[in-house]
Amino acid sequence: MNLIDGNEVAKVIVAELTEKVSALHNSKPCVNFVRVGDDPASISYVRKKEKTAREIGMESRLQVYPESITQSELLQKIDLLNSDSEVHGVLIQAPLPDHIDERIIFNRVLPRKDVDGFSSTNVGKVFQELDDAFVPCTPAGILELIKRTEIETTGKHVVVLGRSLIVGKPTGILFLAKDIPGNATVTFCHSQSSKVSEHTLKADILIAAIGKPLFVQPEMVKEGATVIDVGINRIPDLSKKSHFRLVGDVDFDSVAPKASFITPVPGGVGPMTVAMLMANTLKAFLLTLE
């Protein structure tokens, strides 16, 4: 069994981006974060992203608005960022308050600044395999882990557990693309699927993004498979001070001995997400030079 260390791969990507950004003499890529309200998780995510942007030498900006901001006020703020030529990437941190329609907000970000990749236009471009698409950060991180671990995908069978709009579906679609990594036979399973084990047992690469703690057990995994765990679940653990611990969708301890490659949780896919956001921001900047 080989561990795929997401922290290490993310570090390498951050180092590469740092070098690329320092080679840009006259201007810096700038990513602009918008946060609404004071959700502790959102504060922490945005802080981590800002920190990484600074580390790479990118400019980062942040606007924080109160929970009470109206949808139309928030749309106006996005319009300002769309028309600000100094801002290359715009990220509206989810979740937004209930009175705001996230879909309308995400779709307001100009496609060429949509570094999160959540707008319909960008989702369509990913599907259409267009070069100027921004691949959403988690799926992009998964593919990058596969690529840098030099795991063959052409003609292999990838089984994706989960059909969410931001992980399961786009990840499977990327593995199906006429690209490397890609060119795989892809099966999607989900909550309505029957005989899930029959499918997972055939997988050369198994992507677990179903949000069920420890769902993937060793009897569901083919000997020698690559197992990518996207799940982040809290389960009770009285031995911990916090009384919980984080586990993935894969029962790591029992599955790892059967896998040729496997990602841990935490420290697998998670750290890649921020790195890929920064890669998207550099891409958005470079698109402005074309």
Place this chain on the structure above:
Amino acid sequence: MNLIDGNEVAKVIVAELTEKVSALHNSKPCVNFVRVGDDPASISYVRKKEKTAREIGMESRLQVYPESITQSELLQKIDLLNSDSEVHGVLIQAPLPDHIDERIIFNRVLPRKDVDGFSSTNVGKVFQELDDAFVPCTPAGILELIKRTEIETTGKHVVVLGRSLIVGKPTGILFLAKDIPGNATVTFCHSQSSKVSEHTLKADILIAAIGKPLFVQPEMVKEGATVIDVGINRIPDLSKKSHFRLVGDVDFDSVAPKASFITPVPGGVGPMTVAMLMANTLKAFLLTLE
């Protein structure tokens, strides 16, 4: 074996649309076709679509431009149609001349008039399962055949042969949606897939959209499967006056005895495409009333 008669189903849909359109008192849905050059197949397709629109009681318009039209001239023509409030659906007939980038043309059509469903924004909306998406006509036709034949899809295994942007990929994505028909386990195979028969043999519903004449043979099909043939291939046949005949991607004569339901070629998926274009046009019209 039960034949799924696409001509019959398309007729029923056309009759339903006719009734719905006649119930609209003050105005009519209007679809606008744009043809460039004199490709005989394009002339014939557009004529068939115009005829069906008239039959339903929709208004149809057609502009024909010479092969020599420049891309920017064609974009200007599309802008005029976008801003024409009397035009609800705009269809630019493919293929376009080589000096014109189809992607740029298709993306110029306003998403709410994009009845062909080829723009990136619309493709993204289909992927995101949004209500105002226009499902591209061939995938929409396939799902409609499944729905009206009352073939169960939830939890079933759909295997799609082919990963084209306008048929294979969107069709599989529709079967995966949280909808009925949908909720299926979906596998995509294509030219880079290995052991294709192992996958197809598991399919409850097999969609052949790979463009290889008679590719699907009986030993690849599970007893009792539903087989949908999207292929339209010419093969030599000296017994015919034209010296060729049309066949699908499925060897119909030998596969039919094993299938519970099967579409013929011609007369299966093909006739549905035009019917679904008209359904999309009515939808575009109704969206203007919201």
